[in-house]
Amino acid sequence: GAGVSQSPRYKVAKRGQDVALRCDPISGHVSLFWYQQALGQGPEFLTYFQNEAQLDKSGLPSDRFFAERPEGSVSTLKIQRTQQEDSAVYLCASSAGADSSYEQYFGPGTRLTVT
């Protein structure tokens, strides 16, 4: 079947604008993760969902960042009042569940540029 998809692939926002990034995980995958990757760095964890429950949001850098997964499938990462330091690639990953396959499958990412 299809892998993890993300949209848009590229987003340019003016400083202060709100943005919404979408993730479509692999069908049936229970776990969903968001990561942020700055230029030249490895991905860094933002938040984790198990089905619709957000179980870990310890990596969200500020209260301007908000994520949801209301029906336990598609997830949206929202950034309010974007700042230049928010410029990064935002990666979504899904895995089958807490008691089965542990590999995380990543989408291609959304490159956000804040001008």
Next chain:
Amino acid sequence: DAKTTQPPSMDCAEGRAANLPCNHSTISGNEYVYWYRQIHSQGPQYIIHGLKNNETNEMASLIITEDRKSSTLILPHATLRDTAVYYCIVLINFGNEKLTFGTGTRLTIIP
């Protein structure tokens, strides 16, 4: 999670075996060694994982030392498409565990 140490970069000739080392001297008995790679402009891709025995799949082999303080990822016949950043990650094997990537090893395959 245990911290890992990897060389920042390596080169390997096309067609030769690429051996990527990783030190994880503080690994706990219930922690696994995972390898992911990230090709330019793509999301990370799972390669292989192991606990203490050597593992092999269609992509690579993973050799873990007996004391489990280090491991080596082996790509047996490297191709240009294997040029990527390779990440060694140690974690307890739960499906809900976040990945801590570090800076990885940038592997360049030379034609």
